[in-house]
Amino acid sequence: MIRIAAVGDIHLGLDSAGVLRPAFETISDSADVLLLAGDLTRHGTAAEAGVVAREVAGLGVPVVAVLGNHDYHSDEQAEVTAVLEEAAVTVLEGAGTVLDIGGVRVGVAGTKGFGGGFAGRSGGEFGEPQMKEFIRYSRRCADSLRRSLDELKESGCAVRVALTHFAPVPDTLAGEPPEIFPFLGSYLLAEAMDRSGADLAVHGHAHLGTEHGMTSGGVRVRNVAQPVIGRAFAVYHLPVRAAAGSATDQVPVAAE
Numbered sequence: 720m721i722r723i724a725a726v727g728d729i730h731l732g733l734d735s736a737g738v739l740r741p742a743f744e745t746i747s748d749s750a751d752v753l754l755l756a757g758d759l760t761r762h763g764t765a766a767e768a769g770v771v772a773r774e775v776a777g778l779g780v781p782v783v784a785v786l787g788n789h790d791y792h793s794d795e796q797a798e799v800t801a802v803l804e805e806a807a808v809t810v811l812e813g814a815g816t817v818l819d820i821g822g823v824r825v826g827v828a829g830t831k832g833f834g835g836g837f838a839g840r841s842g843g844e845f846g847e848p849q850m851k852e853f854i855r856y857s858r859r860c861a862d863s864l865r866r867s868l869d870e871l872k873e874s875g876c877a878v879r880v881a882l883t884h885f886a887p888v889p890d891t892l893a894g895e896p897p898e899i900f901p902f903l904g905s906y907l908l909a910e911a912m913d914r915s916g917a918d919l920a921v922h923g924h925a926h927l928g929t930e931h932g933m934t935s936g937g938v939r940v941r942n943v944a945q946p947v948i949g950r951a952f953a954v955y956h957l958p959v960r961a962a963a964g965s966a967t968d969q970v971p972v973a974a975e
């Protein structure tokens with residue numbers, strides 16, 4: 720059993736030092752890895768990232784993150800990434816990482832993702848260049864996620880997790896105003912997960928949403944935005960199955 724701790728939307732500012740540290744200090748008692756689902760800062764400054772870095776440094780478990788839209792706000796996303804990486808946080812954008820957890824290869828594929836909406840109510844690559852670029856960017860994020868998940872499968876990961884900031888499904892947005900769903904996520908992310916397979920999908924961004932959801936292909940989705948989970952982090956237990964590539968490496972398809 721692999722224990723995945725996850726939280727997003729912690730939105731730490733310069734006055735937040737020490738707020739989460741007491742809860743994170745003992746995380747290795749209950750989890751094998753900590754995933755951070757973006758919006759780690761309020762305005763995306765390198766200084767705020769420094770606060771985040773000190774909260775999650777030296778926890779005794781690997782920490783893997785994607786950035787969120789807030790972490791891009793000051794155009795310092797490269798600096799934010801560098802500050803987090805100095806604290807040994809693996810920051811993913813269109814990439815995957817393999818962790819060795821008690822001899823089990825656990826893969827995490829990460830992208831911030833983007834909006835565009837959900838099946839039947841989504842934007843398309845049509846009309847103005849700005850609209851085309853909006854959807855193309857979302858598609859590039861989703862394509863990178865599928866490639867990363869495929870690579871993790873090929874490298875023999877027994878457990879694969881998709882980590883995004885934007886939501887792959889509308890289920891976990893329940894509670895948000897429906898008018899803003901297209902700005903909260905994209906069905907393209909779920910398509911990527913269903914095509915490649917994943918044991919768990921974790922996202923944030925939707926502060927008023929719902930924790931539990933599922934893709935149409937049966938991938939469990941969890942909205943770990945801190946206001947949603949109402950605690951420092953959630954922990955999900957994933958069974959270890961036969962290594963990827965074997966006949967048993969099929970994501971079970973479950974009815975919603």
Ligand SMILES: [Fe+2]
Nearest residue numbers: 728758924926
């Ligand atoms: Fe947020």
Ligand SMILES: [Fe+2]
Nearest residue numbers: 758787788924
């Ligand atoms: Fe966000």
